Amino acid sequence: MSVTDRLCDEIDARRDDLIALTQDLIRIPTLNPPGENYRDICVFLEKRLRASGFEVELVRAIGSPGDCEKYPRWNMVARREGSVAGECVHFNSHIDVVDVGLGWTVDPFGGVLKDGKIYGRGACDMKGGLAASIVAAEAFLAVCPDFAGAIEISGTADEESGGFGGVAYLAEKGYFTPERVQHVIIPEPLNKDRICLGHRGVWWAEIETFGEIAHGSMPFLGDCAVRHMGAVVSEMEDSLFPALALKRTDMPVVPEGAKQSTLNINSIHGGQAEGDADFTGLPSPCVPDSCRMIIDRRFLIEENIDDVQEEVMALLRTVEGRRETFRYNVQELHRVLPTMTEKSAPVVQVVARAIEATMGKEAQYVVSPGTYDQKHIDRIGKLKNCIAYGPGILDLAHKPDEYVGVDDMLDSAKVMGRSLIELLAKPGDAA
Ligand SMILES: [Zn+2]
Numbered sequence: 001m002s003v004t005d006r007l008c009d010e011i012d013a014r015r016d017d018l019i020a021l022t023q024d025l026i027r028i029p030t031l032n033p034p035g036e037n038y039r040d041i042c043v044f045l046e047k048r049l050r051a052s053g054f055e056v057e058l059v060r061a062i063g064s065p066g067d068c069e070k071y072p073r074w075n076m077v078a079r080r081e082g083s084v085a086g087e088c089v090h091f092n093s094h095i096d097v098v099d100v101g102l103g104w105t106v107d108p109f110g111g112v113l114k115d116g117k118i119y120g121r122g123a124c125d126m127k128g129g130l131a132a133s134i135v136a137a138e139a140f141l142a143v144c145p146d147f148a149g150a151i152e153i154s155g156t157a158d159e160e161s162g163g164f165g166g167v168a169y170l171a172e173k174g175y176f177t178p179e180r181v182q183h184v185i186i187p188e189p190l191n192k193d194r195i196c197l198g199h200r201g202v203w204w205a206e207i208e209t210f211g212e213i214a215h216g217s218m219p220f221l222g223d224c225a226v227r228h229m230g231a232v233v234s235e236m237e238d239s240l241f242p243a244l245a246l247k248r249t250d251m252p253v254v255p256e257g258a259k260q261s262t263l264n265i266n267s268i269h270g271g272q273a274e275g276d277a278d279f280t281g282l283p284s285p286c287v288p289d290s291c292r293m294i295i296d297r298r299f300l301i302e303e304n305i306d307d308v309q310e311e312v313m314a315l316l317r318t319v320e321g322r323r324e325t326f327r328y329n330v331q332e333l334h335r336v337l338p339t340m341t342e343k344s345a346p347v348v349q350v351v352a353r354a355i356e357a358t359m360g361k362e363a364q365y366v367v368s369p370g371t372y373d374q375k376h377i378d379r380i381g382k383l384k385n386c387i388a389y390g391p392g393i394l395d396l397a398h399k400p401d402e403y404v405g406v407d408d409m410l411d412s413a414k415v416m417g418r419s420l421i422e423l424l425a426k427p428g429d430a431a
Contacts, residue, residue: 003143003429004357007417010139011410018135018409019118021048023111025127026120032096032160035071041095042076045134045155052138054078054153059173061157064165073165076155077175080141082424086149087182089423091137091416092373093130094159094166097122103400117403125397128404129187129390129412130155136416140424147424152181159373162334167373168380176381183347183385183423184377185416189392189404190366192412193359195351196388198340199368199375200253201299203308204266204333207232207316208292209326216285223325226270229291231319231326233265240315249300251340251367254394258369261303266294294333298369301338336371339378347385347419354418358411389415 011018028041039058046056061073076095079088100108100121108121118128137151154175156166170176176184190196209229214222244261253259270291272283299308312330320326341348343365355363368388377386391412392404421429 003421003425004418006143007139007421008414010142011135011413011417014135014139015406015410018131018413019113019406021134022118022123022128022131022404022409023113025131026111026118026123027109029109030096030122031099032158033066035066035073035096035157035165038074038095038157039072042074042155045076045078048134049078049153052080052141054080059170061165061169064158064169066158066161067165073157073169075157075166075170077170078153080137080151082147082149084148084426086147087423088150088152088180089183089185089420090152090154090176090181091133092154092156092167092184092186092377093126093133094157094163094373095130095155096158096160097125097127098160098398101400105401113406116406118406119401119403121402123402123404124189124392125402126188126390126392128392128409129189132391132409132413133185133187133416136413136420139413140417140420144421144425144429146426146429148426149424151420151424156373163373163376168376171376171380176377176383178381178383181381181383183350184383184387185347185351185419186373186386186388187390187412187416188372188388189390189394189397190368190388191393192391192408192415193355193361194364194366194389195348195355196366196368197252197343197348198378199338199371200251200258201301201303201305201308201338202334202336202371203297203299203305204294204335205297205309205312206292206294206331206333207312208290208329208331210328211287211289211291211325213289214287216287219287222287222289225288225291228319228323228326228328229268229270229293231323232293232316235315235319236263239318240311243311247300247303249302251301251338252365253367253369255369258298261300262298264296266296268293299338301340305335305337336375337379339374340367341384341387345385347387350419350422351387351389351415353422354415357418358414
């Protein structure tokens with residue numbers, strides 16, 4: 001019997017363990033914001049991985065955004081060395097989950113198992129992927145105890161809120177350098193037969209228009225900042241949105257609608273603040289002297305962030321040319337450059353072969369419309385050999401009645417385990 005056949009048998013034999021592990025992880029509610037129970041889940045993972053022979057470190061991202069005594073940003077990094085030197089394969093999963101929201105028909109933190117699916121907030125995004133990577137590594141260790149190199153598994157904080165208290169912090173501390181780690185797999189829910197190579201870029205900015213306050217019965221004595229902002233929106237409709245729709249990318253972004261540049265108007269606030277829900281009075285009559293709009297521009301690897309900014313600045317200058325009293329300010333809030341691992345990168349090739357061997361069909365290559373922790377591994381860690389690959393259906397992430405299929409987790413654990421064999425088994429063992 002070949003080592004891969006033995007690996008697959010080992011994984012199938014761990015079905016109940018994989019289910020129980022996923023349920024246990026779901027039952028620790030690691031809601032972010034605010035960042036609850038990070039320490040508990042890290043201690044749980046530490047216990048599990050120490051029993052499997054890993055050295056485990058718990059790292060608190062002191063001083064990172066949101067880190068405080070009530071909600072400390074804890075991370076878990078586990079490493080198991082092989083018997084001889086070799087490459088290190090790192091599985092990185094985020095431990096946080098987003099708000100539950102409405103519309104659930106099961107307990108979001110119950111870990112309910114029904115018809116081969118495990119339900120719960122984070123089941124698919126991404127505690128199922130974390131559990132699959134742990135079981136894959138343990139099954140690999142059972143068939144190749146004497147391997148070359150090292151396996152690392154991390155559980156990191158705050159991915160859903162930018163990853164600054166998680167992967168970014170660890171990357172700054174040297175946990176993701178090409179010297180320490182050679183291959184990174186992030187088991188985000190991208191569907192079990194797809195390899196995610198990277199993501200589009202992000203530029204968030206706040207545009208503010210200014211006016212002059214006056215009595216609402218004599219608006220001609222003031223200058224309405226909301227009308228100025230209306231002119232900005234109207235110019236966006238006329239020129240910017242059509243221009244963005246024409247910018248197509250060669251990145252294999254899914255879904256199809258995200259294969260172009262996009263812009264979301266995230267919010268507009270102008271004039272008086274709205275009263276509390278229980279306030280029954282009327283507003284006072286005033287001309288708004290300020291209006292603020294937050295834009296969320298997603299850009300392509302073919303675009304340059306300076307051009308992305310200049311496009312908005314040029315639009316504002318156009319509006320300025322048409323409106324005598326138009327005054328504005330633009331402030332950048334957040335930027336992430338696009339990232340995309342080459343298809344020829346070793347981790348891509350190894351996982352593609354493992355998908356084909358496990359699923360009997362060719363791997364699909366995709367790029368995510370939104371960002372995830374790969375940005376920090378690429379930009380801070382300078383590590384290019386990184387992909388997202390994991391079980392779970394992308395469209396279920398952040399939805400009510402989120403679930404992960406048990407068979408999908410087993411299949412993707414086999415893909416991860418086969419990848420470990422190809423990358424870390426010693427020549428004699430891989431036969
Ligand atoms: Zn995720």
